[in-house]
């Protein structure tokens with residue numbers, strides 16, 4: 001359902017629309033989804049975040065194609081149902097140090113126990 005913006009979508013990029021949630025401008029290469037209900041275009045990452053769907057109107061159906069007429073006649077009057085911009089982490093980095101610290105602590109405890117017992 002997602003559409004990847006290319007140079008052919010210059011008409012859309014020239015509209016200077018921004019993602020309603022992240023307020024990021026769109027660029028060729030961006031993966032976007034068009035909401036069938038309110039016709040707003042948003043980043044695929046935003047659409048897929050949490051329960052998949054339009055973060056603008058709450059619609060869950062994406063438009064199948066990236067149609068100029070459809071998109072330009074955006075339905076107005078919808079209100080943003082999310083407070084403030086959301087930061088998207090595209091890559092989740094796992095923090096290793098808590099595990100390492102816990103492992104080291106356990107090892108020290110075991111060594112102390114061994115010393116105490118033997």
Ligand SMILES: [Zn+2]
Nearest residue numbers: 035038054057
């Ligand atoms: Zn919508």
